Amino acid sequence: MGYREPFYLFPRTMKSGKQIWYYQVSLPDGKRSTAKSTGTVKKTEAKAFCKNLELTGRLLPTKSYIFRDYFANWFVWGPDPEKPLCSYLRSQRDRTFSRAYIDISRQVIEKHIIPYFGNMKLDSVTVRHVEKWADSLTEAKLAPKTVRDVMGLLKTMFKEAVRLGDLFDNPIANVKLPGMKQVRANEKRRGILTKNEIEKLFPDVGWEVVWNSHIVGCAASLFAWKTAARMGEVRAIQQKHIDLNLGTISVVQSLDLVTGKIKSTKTGAILERFPINDRLLIKLLTQLDGYTSGPDSFVFSNNGGLSPLGHNAIRDQLYNAMERIGITPEQRKTRNIGFHSWRHAFTTYWRHEGVPDFLIKRVTRHSTEEMTDNYSQAEIDDMYARFGSTS
Numbered sequence: 001m002g003y004r005e006p007f008y009l010f011p012r013t014m015k016s017g018k019q020i021w022y023y024q025v026s027l028p029d030g031k032r033s034t035a036k037s038t039g040t041v042k043k044t045e046a047k048a049f050c051k052n053l054e055l056t057g058r059l060l061p062t063k064s065y066i067f068r069d070y071f072a073n074w075f076v077w078g079p080d081p082e083k084p085l086c087s088y089l090r091s092q093r094d095r096t097f098s099r100a101y102i103d104i105s106r107q108v109i110e111k112h113i114i115p116y117f118g119n120m121k122l123d124s125v126t127v128r129h130v131e132k133w134a135d136s137l138t139e140a141k142l143a144p145k146t147v148r149d150v151m152g153l154l155k156t157m158f159k160e161a162v163r164l165g166d167l168f169d170n171p172i173a174n175v176k177l178p179g180m181k182q183v184r185a186n187e188k189r190r191g192i193l194t195k196n197e198i199e200k201l202f203p204d205v206g207w208e209v210v211w212n213s214h215i216v217g218c219a220a221s222l223f224a225w226k227t228a229a230r231m232g233e234v235r236a237i238q239q240k241h242i243d244l245n246l247g248t249i250s251v252v253q254s255l256d257l258v259t260g261k262i263k264s265t266k267t268g269a270i271l272e273r274f275p276i277n278d279r280l281l282i283k284l285l286t287q288l289d290g291y292t293s294g295p296d297s298f299v300f301s302n303n304g305g306l307s308p309l310g311h312n313a314i315r316d317q318l319y320n321a322m323e324r325i326g327i328t329p330e331q332r333k334t335r336n337i338g339f340h341s342w343r344h345a346f347t348t349y350w351r352h353e354g355v356p357d358f359l360i361k362r363v364t365r366h367s368t369e370e371m372t373d374n375y376s377q378a379e380i381d382d383m384y385a386r387f388g389s390t391s
Contacts, residue, residue, distance in 0.1 A: 007050045007059060008032070009043060015131060016176055021046035025059055033060075034124040037169050058168060065166060067125070068118035071157055075106040081259075088160050099258035105153060112137065112150050113157075122167055130154070130172045151175070191335035192345040193322075198225065200325040204280055210321050216309050217317025219284040220300045224342035226278055227251060228364045231315075231339050233265055235308035240295035244282060248273040251365075255308065269365035315339050 007023045012035075014020060021040050024032040038046040053059040077099065078085030089097060116133045117125060130151075137147045154172055161167040193201070201210060202222050211218040220234050229237075232254035241250045251271040253262050276282070285291050290301035290308075297305025300314070318339055322332055343364060350360050 005047075005050075006054065009038075009046050009050070010035075011043075012037075012127070014127065014174055014176075018174075020127075020174055023050050027060075034121075035126060036123075037127060037171065037174060039169060039173065053168070063166070065122040066118075067120050067122050068114055070122050070161065070166070071109065071114075074109060074157060075102050077102055088156075096263075098256050098263065100256060103258055108150055108153055109157075112142075113154055122161060125158075125171045127171050127174055130175045134175065189336065190341055190344050191337045192341050192348055193327075193337060195349070197322075197325060197327065198345070201321055202280055207280065207284075210324050211317065212320065212324075214317045214321075215284055215287060216290075216300050216302055217314050218321070219281065219288060220309065220314045221318050221321075221339070221342065222278070222281045222284065223249075223300070224339065225345060226276055226281060227271070227274060228343045228346035229271075230254065230266060230343065231311050232257065235298070235300060235311060235314070236262055237299045238295065239291050239293070239297050239299055239305070242285065242291065242299065243273075244285065246273070247275055247277050249276050250274065257311065260307065265365065267365055271363060271365060274363065311339075 007025050009021055009023050011019045011021050019041060021038045021043055022035045023038055023046065024035050027033055038049040040046045040049055050059060073085045074088060076085045077089075084090055084102070086102075089102065116136070117129070120129070134147065134151055137150060138144075142150070151172065155170065158167065158170040158172055162170050202218070202225075203210065207218055223229065223237070224231075224234050227249065229251050233251050236253045236255040237249070237251070241252065243249070250273060251265065253270075254265050255261070256263050285299065288299055288301070290297050290299040290305035293305035298308040299305070300308050302309050315338070319329070319332065322337070323329065327337075347360055347364060351357070
């Protein structure tokens with residue numbers, strides 16, 4: 001009898017039409033192991049792959065893990081405020097994760113991943129399992145971007161298990177994620193308020209009626225409209241970042257949504273000494289307790305600057321003000337208008353005014369390529385001043 005390989009090879013056709021070679025091995029009980037991908041398209045390459053596994057002692061599975069147990073602490077911070085419980089987070093020394101991102105990722109794992117894979121053995125998950133699960137997400141009417149994000153998280157989980165040597169291959173590696181073209185086609189575009197609606201929200205006289213005298217909420221939204229600052233950046237503004245004598249403000253930090261701790265801005269980019277001369281905004285700022293309580297006090301606060309007003313309160317006060325000028329909750333949802341719409345409105349308005357994109361990007365601090373080499377500093381200073389020219 002001739003030599004018989006300890007593994008069995010066979011091809012599988014993926015949804016994309018690509019053919020990948022898989023392998024199985026005989027287990028001590030006489031049964032065959034779960035089929036695993038070699039990640040190769042040729043039988044000769046697949047055979048070499050399995051031979052390498054055999055030589056390195058990795059052909060036969062060793063310890064088997066239950067999915068939910070293996071990932072029990074994934075994206076869990078735990079009780080220690082300085083050190084996460086999740087070993088993956090601890091291993092990412094060159095990356096910074098916000099507590100909000102960590103908590104949301106854990107919620108995604110528990111809501112969309114654990115219910116399907118939780119009771120399966122880690123090494124029994126196949127490409128077909130993953131594709132069937134991905135189809136179920138789409139059937140549940142999750143947006144393509146959400147499906148892509150959830151699948152990306154699962155891919156990271158399996159990739160880490162492979163890196164640690166607890167899994168031979170990543171079953172999602174050969175599963176195609178929804179393309180960004182498809183994501184963008186299905187993504188609901190963020191709406192913005194019209195110029196007339198913005199004028200109604202921020203009248204020089206009568207703002208108290210529109211905002212029901214909620215001066216902090218009014219000032220926070222007006223600040224976002226005039227500076228394109230994100231919610232976390234608005235809440236992180238301290239008195240030392242505003243110089244009304246020079247008529248400038250600086251956006252240099254943000255607040256973590258979960259811990260409330262100061263952190264860097266989303267992209268790490270800052271906005272320094274930005275011109276601001278809006279009459280109503282200056283008037284509101286000087287009346288805020290947070291502005292008059294000292295350099296380290298939080299400006300948009302209702303407790304004397306000790307802490308900023310919550311993001312939900314700022315958002316709700318904006319929504320209530322919108323309703324008072326005639327925009328119903330149903331219309332707001334249909335138009336997809338939220339606090340983040342101020343950034344989109346800022347970009348749209350200044351493009352219409354003829355300000356170059358590179359300068360708008362300087363203010364909005366998007367992580368895109370700059371074009372400053374095409375302009376002299378004098379031209380930049382002149383155009384920069386235009387942002388403070390309306391009131």
